[in-house]
Amino acid sequence: MAKNEFDIINHYFAHQQQQRDDVVLAIGDDCALVDVPANYHVAISTDSLVAGTHFLVDADPAFVAYKALASNISDLAAMGATPAWVSLALTLPTIDEAWLAPFCHSFFELANRYNIQLIGGDTTKGPLSITLTVQGLVPRGQALTRSGAQVGDDVYVTGNLGDSAAGLALILNQSQCDQRLTKVLVERHFKAHPRVNVGEALRGIASAALDISDGVIADVKHIGERSQVAIEVDVEKLPLSAELLAFCDGDCQQAQQLALTSGEEYELCFTASKANRDALKMALAHTNVKYSCIGQVIAGRGLLLLQLGKPVSWKLSGWDHFVVTNK
Structure with missing residues (x-):
């Protein structure tokens, strides 16, 4: 049974996935280390989901996890980037294992579908909220942006x-x-x-x-x-x-x-x-x-x-x- 922040990390988030070849160091240190291929840019996006604003407090945690990660993956898709890594900051009112178990199952199921590795994050006590930073790879000069539309398109x-x-x-x-x-x-x-x-x-x-x-x-x-x-x-x-x-x-x-x-x-x-x-x-x-x-x-x-x-x-x-x- 998880009793503190480190129990939560070790039980629910660490060692849940196979390590990508480009991940040098993941969960467990002050920072993660990743390799970036030559001639690629790293696309980075951060979003938060807050209980009462983006989802109801009693919403199915599996749905909440899916929505949180999918919305961030969508930002990478909009730039033409291929998803690679994600960091998760999770704020919980209490340690609720009945909530954490389906949340994590859904989160890692979707992450594995898109070959995204969780490489770090934070857990804190407070009003329920989820903040994700996703990173992906896009060939140099090929990122999609909002600024290239031309008359007649x-x-x-x-x-x-x-x-x-x-x-x-x-x-x-x-x-x-x-x-x-x-x-x-x-x-x-x-x-x-x-x-x-x-x-x-x-x-x-x-x-x-x-x-x-x-x-x-x-x-x-x-x-x-x-x-x-x-x-x-x-x-x-x-x-x-x-x-x-x-x-x-x-x-x-x-x-x-x-x-x-x-x-x-x-x-x-x-x-x-x-x-x-x-x-x-x-x-x-x-x-x-x-x-x-x-x-x-x-x-x-x-x-x-x-x-x-x-x-x-x-x-x-x-x-x-x-x-x-x-x-």
Whole structure:
């Protein structure tokens, strides 16, 4: 039974994985040591999940672990990086082994799926929160950024949009659905699929990219701002799942609005030249990931929503931790 911080580390986190060849020193010292291949950059991202903000205190710890790691892996995917290492800072109110066991099982299951090794971190006492720093490798000069979109480029997203928001509404009991639909949408909220293979395939093809964590309506603006262009999105082209449409009782406009504003989707949004359409199709064919063209890059600044070729004046916003929104 774990009695202190070091018991937790030794029992739940140390010696849980095979060591990667590029890890020189992992858990147990003041720092980890890793080897970086020649002609590669290290991509680094840090995110926190806080109980009461990103998940309910009584949420399934297996889902919490998956969501925490998957959301960070998605950041690497958005840069075209291949995941390699992760550090975990875990703050717990008490040593709760009934919570830690499923959390760690889910965490390491996902980490092993993407060949990510836990190389360090920290455990402390306090309000429940999880902070991860993930690191990945990307060939020099091939990282995807938000700043390369050009006027005339197409705008794409992977997967479907809106399911995460629907799942969250069901978790918060804001809506009622049949048991099967509820299970599907709740799982999609917690268990996104990081598009690492898509990010790797987009190197040299996409002009800009990011992952959808705050809603496509908010995140696509970041590409526009960094690239100094405007983005035009055709709401009729937004990819909607059958489950989302069922959740909305067939109300297509409601589903489109959820697709625009749903945060924590962790799909990729990217731009690419029309000249690269065939290359894009070939590059993504092996990924088995659906992707959809939802608009184009235009001159100017800001975001323009179109429906049947006409501007839409919906007052919508994405997720912001410090602002009350429609989410």
